[in-house]
Amino acid sequence: MTSIRVSTVFGALLRRDLRVARRELPYFLLRTIMQPLLFIIVFGSLLPKMGFVRSGYTTALLPGILALSLTLAAVQSVTLPMVQDFGWTKEIEDRLLAPIPTPYIAAEKIVVGVIQGVIAALVVLPASWLIMGSIPGFTLVHFGAVLAVTVLGATTFSALGLLIGSTISPQQIGLMFSVFIAPMIFFGCTYYPWRGLDVVPVAKYGVLIDPLVYVSEGMRGALTPEVPHMPLAVVLLAMSILVVVFWTLAVRAFLKRAVG
Amino acid sequence: MTPAIRTQGLRKVYPPPSGRPGRNGRGPAAAAAQAAPIVALHGLDLEVAEGEFFGLLGPNGAGKTTTIGILTTRIIATAGQAIVAGADVLLEAVAVRQRIGVVPQRPNPDRSLDVFENLLYHAAYFGIGTQAATARALALLERLGIADKARAKVDELSGGQQQRLMIARALIHDPRVIFLDEPTVGLDPQARLAFWEILRELHGQGRTIIMTTHYMEEADQLCDRIAIVDGGRLLALDTPEVLKARAPGGTLIELVLDSDATPALERARAVLGVTGVEARGVVVRAFSDRGGEVIPALITAAEQSGRTLKNINFSAPSLETLFISLTGRKLD
Numbered sequence: 001m002t003s004i005r006v007s008t009v010f011g012a013l014l015r016r017d018l019r020v021a022r023r024e025l026p027y028f029l030l031r032t033i034m035q036p037l038l039f040i041i042v043f044g045s046l047l048p049k050m051g052f053v054r055s056g057y058t059t060a061l062l063p064g065i066l067a068l069s070l071t072l073a074a075v076q077s078v079t080l081p082m083v084q085d086f087g088w089t090k091e092i093e094d095r096l097l098a099p100i101p102t103p104y105i106a107a108e109k110i111v112v113g114v115i116q117g118v119i120a121a122l123v124v125l126p127a128s129w130l131i132m133g134s135i136p137g138f139t140l141v142h143f144g145a146v147l148a149v150t151v152l153g154a155t156t157f158s159a160l161g162l163l164i165g166s167t168i169s170p171q172q173i174g175l176m177f178s179v180f181i182a183p184m185i186f187f188g189c190t191y192y193p194w195r196g197l198d199v200v201p202v203a204k205y206g207v208l209i210d211p212l213v214y215v216s217e218g219m220r221g222a223l224t225p226e227v228p229h230m231p232l233a234v235v236l237l238a239m240s241i242l243v244v245v246f247w248t249l250a251v252r253a254f255l256k257r258a259v260g
Numbered sequence: 261m262t263p264a265i266r267t268q269g270l271r272k273v274y275p276p277p278s279g280r281p282g283r284n285g286r287g288p289a290a291a292a293a294q295a296a297p298i299v300a301l302h303g304l305d306l307e308v309a310e311g312e313f314f315g316l317l318g319p320n321g322a323g324k325t326t327t328i329g330i331l332t333t334r335i336i337a338t339a340g341q342a343i344v345a346g347a348d349v350l351l352e353a354v355a356v357r358q359r360i361g362v363v364p365q366r367p368n369p370d371r372s373l374d375v376f377e378n379l380l381y382h383a384a385y386f387g388i389g390t391q392a393a394t395a396r397a398l399a400l401l402e403r404l405g406i407a408d409k410a411r412a413k414v415d416e417l418s419g420g421q422q423q424r425l426m427i428a429r430a431l432i433h434d435p436r437v438i439f440l441d442e443p444t445v446g447l448d449p450q451a452r453l454a455f456w457e458i459l460r461e462l463h464g465q466g467r468t469i470i471m472t473t474h475y476m477e478e479a480d481q482l483c484d485r486i487a488i489v490d491g492g493r494l495l496a497l498d499t500p501e502v503l504k505a506r507a508p509g510g511t512l513i514e515l516v517l518d519s520d521a522t523p524a525l526e527r528a529r530a531v532l533g534v535t536g537v538e539a540r541g542v543v544v545r546a547f548s549d550r551g552g553e554v555i556p557a558l559i560t561a562a563e564q565s566g567r568t569l570k571n572i573n574f575s576a577p578s579l580e581t582l583f584i585s586l587t588g589r590k591l592d
Contacts, residue, residue, distance in 0.1 A: 005387070012385050013385065016370075016384070093334075093364060094368065094370060096334060097362055099354045099357040099385070259334065259335065259336055260334060260336065
């Protein structure tokens with residue numbers, strides 16, 4: 001009996017997840033677009049018109065919104081199915097019996113999350129552009145940097161999603177969003193630039209444990225370089241480290257859950 | 261001929277359950293009981309021949325599912341070795357997976373896919389191209405009598421139909437060894453009989469089948485050989501005929517009394533035709549080599565001991581009586 005190539009099985013697993021994702025595309029888009037849409041309407045359009053925030057605020061806001069959308073999409077697209085699979089339905093069993101080393105099955109899940117994160121970014125960027133109108137200082141010149149931040153950010157958060165999904169029980173999903181995801185969003189430099197925290201040094205260095213900070217700041221550096229931001233080199237280094245750490249922890253957690 | 265499955269000293273110890281305080285009793289004794297590791301398998305040695313229909317019979321918690329889990333690479337043994345279809349389950353897990361098909365205890369189809377897609381994607385995981393997979397899937401659905409459900413959502417299938425889908429899935433990559441873990445639990449009697457026919461057909465094709473069950477009749481009807489396991493240990497292993505012949509003393513008669521059965525023991529033992537007795541709680545178990553003839557005398561013996569008869573159970577010599585004599589308890 002000839003053995004099957006890893007890439008063949010990996011490709012089949014990926015096709016399965018993309019098939020399911022394609023079927024759920026309308027829900028995915030709705031989920032992805034809703035929060036940034038509301039933020040853009042309120043913070044990017046209404047508040048500046050009311051005069052509560054300066055009109056330049058949209059420049060600070062856009063990269064954060066983009067970072068938030070792509071990371072949330074990546075986390076959710078992995079966490080929710082994993083929690084269900086491990087917690088209730090055990091549906092993943094048939095994939096765990098596929099002739100491929102189990103760490104590849106975990107890796108495939110992360111890749112699916114990355115793809116969904118990138119798609120979220122592709123959807124949200126033009127959408128917010130359309131709604132906010134002209135954004136002072138916005139540029140796509142550093143497209144390579146945008147791409148690198150997008151892929152690294154999606155990978156970090158997809159791996160984090162797998163880690164969470166392989167660790168928590170279904171009953172803890174609600175808790176995870178209020179205790180873990182919500183603070184991460186608010187301290188993730190999504191609605192304000194990191195350098196703005198210069199006035200509160202404790203917060204400035206405290207938020208560095210939040211992985212979202214690097215995605216937001218990376219987007220800021222790439223898309224609106226004139227807003228004060230963390231150096232891109234630091235961002236990319238930090239994100240590379242986070243990818244390795246979360247990937248390792250996530251695969252370990254997955255194996256622990258998948259193999260008795 | 262090399263065996264389809266060989267295990268040597270297979271042992272599995274689960275870490276102590278992380279007990280939640282206040283749930284399973286309190287105090288140091290309860291804590292100590294909770295903290296003890298659970299030994300699911302105590303060094304199991306098995307050998308299953310190529311083409312054999314092999315049964316693992318035992319009550320819940322006997323270690324059956326753990327054994328299947330190890331043999332299907334889903335659980336890692338604490339010690340010992342297992343070879344399945346020529347490959348080591350630990351060192352060559354991928355090769356083992358390629359050669360086995362698994363029907364799980366509870367149907368776990370991919371609910372995001374329809375019936376046909378379930379088979380198509382599973383085949384793809386095993387490197388089977390779409391064209392070949394389509395042909396195989398249609399043939400399997402036809403043979404298992406659910407061809408009209410090909411485009412149905414999995415949730416629209418009955419329990420029996422889902423179980424057939426699980427068989428189809430386990431077969432689509434043409435495995436050499438098929439594992440079935442309590443495949444007929446939750447099926448109505450008619451669906452169970454239909455399922456047996458399917459299993460007989462598979463066996464007729466020369467496939468090796470390993471099935472766990474806690475239905476004696478199922479094991480008796482289907483299996484070439486049966487291993488009786490309990491508490492993670494192999495208690496007996498032979499053909500159903502030999503095992504039944506080993507059933508001690510033939511017929512088992514159980515007298516359920518109104519209180520502690522011990523005082524009735526000696527009088528019951530003295531009844532002519534009774535080959536063995538034991539008392540467990542309010543139950544006297546007597547094995548008879550004269551079938552039901554001994555019942556009146558047993559009732560008299562119980563009543564003379566100051567006990568009132570509440571109920572009486574009667575079992576012809578069977579795997580069940582053997583099992584009770586081996587383990588001291590019933591199967592379910």
